[in-house]
Amino acid sequence: xxxQDLISFFLFSLLYLTVTIPLVLAYRxxxxxxxxxxxxxTYGAYTAVLLDYYMRxxxxxxxxxxxxxxxxxxxGLIAVLSNLxxxxxxxxxxVKGDVLMIASMxxxxxxxxxxxxxxxxxxxxxxxxxxxxSQIHYDDISLLTVRAGLxxxxxxxxxxxxxxxxxxFILYLVLSETRVGRAVLAVADNSVLASLSGIAVGRVVxxxxxxxxxxxSLAGVMWTTYSGAITPEVGDSLIxxxxxxxxxxxxxSLTRTAAGALLISGVENFGTDLLSTYxxxxxxxxxxxxxxxxxxxxxxSPPLGVAGGVPYRFTRGARR
Amino acid sequence: xxxxxxxxxxxxxYIGIYLVLSLTLTLEVSSGITNFGKVAFYGLGAYTGALIxxxxxxxxxxxxxxxxxxxxxxxxxxxxxxxxxxxxxxxLLSLAAGFAVSALFGLLLTYPIHRVGSxxxxxxxxxxxxxxxxxxxxxxxxxESKGFMGIPNPFAWLPQARGAEALYLIIxxxxxxxxxxxxxxxxxxxxxxxxxGMRDDExxxxxxxxxxxxIKSKVLALTSGFTGVAGVLWAxxxxxxxxxxxxxxxxxxxxAMVILGGIDSIVGGVLGTVLLASVDYAARFVIPFIGTTLxxxxxxxxxxxxxxxxxxxxxKPEGLAPRRGGVSKL
Numbered sequence: 001x002x003x004q005d006l007i008s009f010f011l012f013s014l015l016y017l018t019v020t021i022p023l024v025l026a027y028r029x030x031x032x033x034x035x036x037x038x039x040x041x042t043y044g045a046y047t048a049v050l051l052d053y054y055m056r057x058x059x060x061x062x063x064x065x066x067x068x069x070x071x072x073x074x075x076g077l078i079a080v081l082s083n084l085x086x087x088x089x090x091x092x093x094x095v096k097g098d099v100l101m102i103a104s105m106x107x108x109x110x111x112x113x114x115x116x117x118x119x120x121x122x123x124x125x126x127x128x129x130x131x132x133x134s135q136i137h138y139d140d141i142s143l144l145t146v147r148a149g150l151x152x153x154x155x156x157x158x159x160x161x162x163x164x165x166x167x168x169f170i171l172y173l174v175l176s177e178t179r180v181g182r183a184v185l186a187v188a189d190n191s192v193l194a195s196l197s198g199i200a201v202g203r204v205v206x207x208x209x210x211x212x213x214x215x216x217s218l219a220g221v222m223w224t225t226y227s228g229a230i231t232p233e234v235g236d237s238l239i240x241x242x243x244x245x246x247x248x249x250x251x252x253s254l255t256r257t258a259a260g261a262l263l264i265s266g267v268e269n270f271g272t273d274l275l276s277t278y279x280x281x282x283x284x285x286x287x288x289x290x291x292x293x294x295x296x297x298x299x300x301s302p303p304l305g306v307a308g309g310v311p312y313r314f315t316r317g318a319r320r
Numbered sequence: 321x322x323x324x325x326x327x328x329x330x331x332x333x334y335i336g337i338y339l340v341l342s343l344t345l346t347l348e349v350s351s352g353i354t355n356f357g358k359v360a361f362y363g364l365g366a367y368t369g370a371l372i373x374x375x376x377x378x379x380x381x382x383x384x385x386x387x388x389x390x391x392x393x394x395x396x397x398x399x400x401x402x403x404x405x406x407x408x409x410x411x412l413l414s415l416a417a418g419f420a421v422s423a424l425f426g427l428l429l430t431y432p433i434h435r436v437g438s439x440x441x442x443x444x445x446x447x448x449x450x451x452x453x454x455x456x457x458x459x460x461x462x463x464e465s466k467g468f469m470g471i472p473n474p475f476a477w478l479p480q481a482r483g484a485e486a487l488y489l490i491i492x493x494x495x496x497x498x499x500x501x502x503x504x505x506x507x508x509x510x511x512x513x514x515x516x517g518m519r520d521d522e523x524x525x526x527x528x529x530x531x532x533x534x535i536k537s538k539v540l541a542l543t544s545g546f547t548g549v550a551g552v553l554w555a556x557x558x559x560x561x562x563x564x565x566x567x568x569x570x571x572x573x574x575x576a577m578v579i580l581g582g583i584d585s586i587v588g589g590v591l592g593t594v595l596l597a598s599v600d601y602a603a604r605f606v607i608p609f610i611g612t613t614l615x616x617x618x619x620x621x622x623x624x625x626x627x628x629x630x631x632x633x634x635x636k637p638e639g640l641a642p643r644r645g646g647v648s649k650l
Binding site: 033089103106112114239287288299 | 435437442444448450454455569576615620625628629630
């Protein structure tokens with residue numbers, strides 16, 4: 001029981017990190033509370049599903065590398081297009097952050113049901129059920145595990161660390177070692193100053209959308225090796241955890257976000273197990289625990305001054 | 321032969337319930353509360369109503385039947401057919417309880433969210449709705465995934481079904497009128513202007529001396545109460561509820577209505593609601609006749625809801641009927 005908990009704690013921590021670090025970075029650059037992050041995860045997973053079915057039926061093999069590259073490209077492209085079509089025009093209209101968020105909600109519904117339609121059409125064209133797809137095994141990962149002498153190890157135990165580390169590494173490399181990465185950080189800190197010093201802010205914002213959405217989609221690919229039933233609701237089912245973690249990080253600090261990912265993953269896996277073992281509570285209490293952490297975060301350490309909030313905490317009587 | 325009168329009665333009842341929801345949302349939006357959790361309070365009201373409407377008549381008549389099995393549902397039906405006083409008092413009690421529970425819940429929820437920005441408020445309320453839905457889904461006394469069936473119509477004792485429908489329609493529209501009266505009185509009063517200022521710049525409102533967290537709590541409690549009443553009305557109208565009725569999509573539907581008509585404009589909200597709710601209802605009516613198609617029509621319906629939000633925000637942010645006498649930009 002405890003080993004099972006440890007394994008899922010490990011896997012979910014990596015999954016949450018893969019989603020939330022790009023999310024917080026994207027918020028700092030684009031200033032959009034972006035609910036379409038759920039779509040990015042789902043589109044990542046579904047690119048993997050469609051590619052898996054196509055490659056298996058045509059060539060008999062599939063490949064994680066190819067899946068990752070195409071998920072990255074598809075999702076990144078969707079994010080850039082949604083920026084160009086929705087968020088950029090809205091930002092030019094100088095609307096408040098609320099409107100951007102509401103627009104991201106609208107986009108979320110549209111993208112979600114577009115995916116449903118796509119998977120319906122693909123299901124009927126290929127005469128298979130893509131709306132609930134089984135776990136995917138990647139042939140190149142099997143090859144790798146056999147070479148490394150790890151026969152019989154679940155693929156998720158290899159794929160999760162691999163993709164999470166790759167995602168963090170790419171992010172680190174781009175942000176700290178390239179000029180364009182430094183430009184991204186500059187825009188994140190102060191976009192007016194960045195544009196005054198000659199940075200093409202619009203292009204940097206587009207790049208951020210592409211990069212962060214692409215990296216988020218890796219979480220979807222990770223999910224395909226873990227979950228037994230991949231559905232178009234994958235991303236939606238993770239959104240509570242993802243935003244709770246982002247709020248723990250105050251939508252700004254990457255270290256606190258990482259700590260939040262560990263916290264939520266721990267609470268979900270160990271907390272649920274403890275409560276069901278010692279108090280006999282059902283395991284369906286899991287989302288409520290996360291929700292309790294969300295409320296506690298908002299009370300104890302609210303992210304102030306972001307996303308339309310007043311920059312200081314007003315408590316009756318107390319002076320800080 | 322299509323029953324035109326019946327269709328009109330159900331359509332107007334449907335629109336009426338949505339109007340209560342969209343009017344309260346208009347008040348919330350115009351005071352800077354981005355309520356993405358309408359469905360939380362709506363569902364809470366509906367479940368409160370259903371709990372009272374099923375358990376109470378069974379308990380009063382001394383029956384031990386469960387409201388979830390066939391015997392219980394049949395017993396509820398016979399009770400509702402024969403006992404007008406009980407029916408009506410249970411209904412009134414449900415309305416009061418639905419209001420009280422939802423309002424209290426809204427008031428309690430303002431404590432964690434009054435410090436943070438509107439986006440965080442929106443997300444917290446959204447997840448409240450989801451968590452509540454999962455709670456209904458996994459709680460046995462609430463019927464789990466089946467939900468409540470056989471919630472008695474308060475006018476089931478009338479001999480003609482048409483009369484019961486018409487009376488229920490009148491009740492619903494009384495509540496629409498009440499909500500409209502309260503919302504328009506608040507929005508066109510000095511308090512309404514404070515709310516508007518609070519939405520435009522909370523810091524300025526705070527420095528002008530208004531206790532914005534307190535005002536927000538009161539507004540959310542009031543609107544949540546009415547949203548709860550809408551939930552009770554829905555439960556007794558539809559006579560069965562289940563957790564799948566209370567998904568976040570419903571919230572977006574109401575948001576699309578309010579955005580289409582013009583955010584923070586009462587007339588616009590009403591217009592948008594009548595338009596979208598009619599389309600919605602017509603779609604519900606027509607879709608079963610289409611049969612199986614390649615693309616499920618329901619998906620298209622949701623895409624249209626999302627597109628309405630996006631297109632209006634991008635092309636006509638003031639909506640179809642903007643609020644007069646002020647900039648109605650969010």
